[in-house]
Amino acid sequence: MARKTKVVTIDSGRDAGKTFQITEMPLLQADRWAQQALFALAKSGIDNPGAIDPSEGMLGMARFALQALGNIDPVIGNELMNELLTCIEIIPSGGVSRELVLNDDGGDIEDLKTLFTLRKEALILHLDFLTDGSSPDMSK
Incomplete structure (x- = not known):
């Protein structure tokens, strides 16, 4: 089965x-990424029991997630965020996708909002099975 892909067109900014x-990471790369993220969260010092007040709903979950992410070692967090960029290619006007070029002096992305959007979309692509009401082991 082919890996999942998603096309994103930026509608504002530079x-x-x-x-x-x-494009979805290959299986073992995605597994290593997820394990590293979970270990980083576990080491972040968040005390999970009672950390989320059910009456706060999504706001409580968002607060907990931001608190946990804020405690991750910045070096590990940056590595995880940058690895998401390895899944992204640009599709120039010719229509043939190519590797993304990123550097401090320019490159394919000029707007910080675009970088954030693409990382977010890459994360959503990899974690969509958590939100669609199914999981890999629920296909029975």
Whole structure:
């Protein structure tokens, strides 16, 4: 089965009109990424029992997630965020996707909002099985 892909077109800012393709990481890379993220969260010092007040709903979950992410070692957090970028290619006007070029002096992305959006979309692509009411082991 082919890996999942998603096409994202930026609609505002300095990157308006640019199109990117996000491709799911290969299985073992995705597994290593997820394990590293879970270990980083576990080491972040968040005390889970009672950390989320059910009456707060999604707001409580968001508060807990931000608190946990804020305690992750920045070096590990940056590595995890940057690895998400390895899943992204740009689709220039010719229509053939190519590796994303990123550097401090420019490159394919000029707007910080675009970088955030693409990382978010890459994360969603990899974790969508958590929100669609199924999981890999629920297909029975």
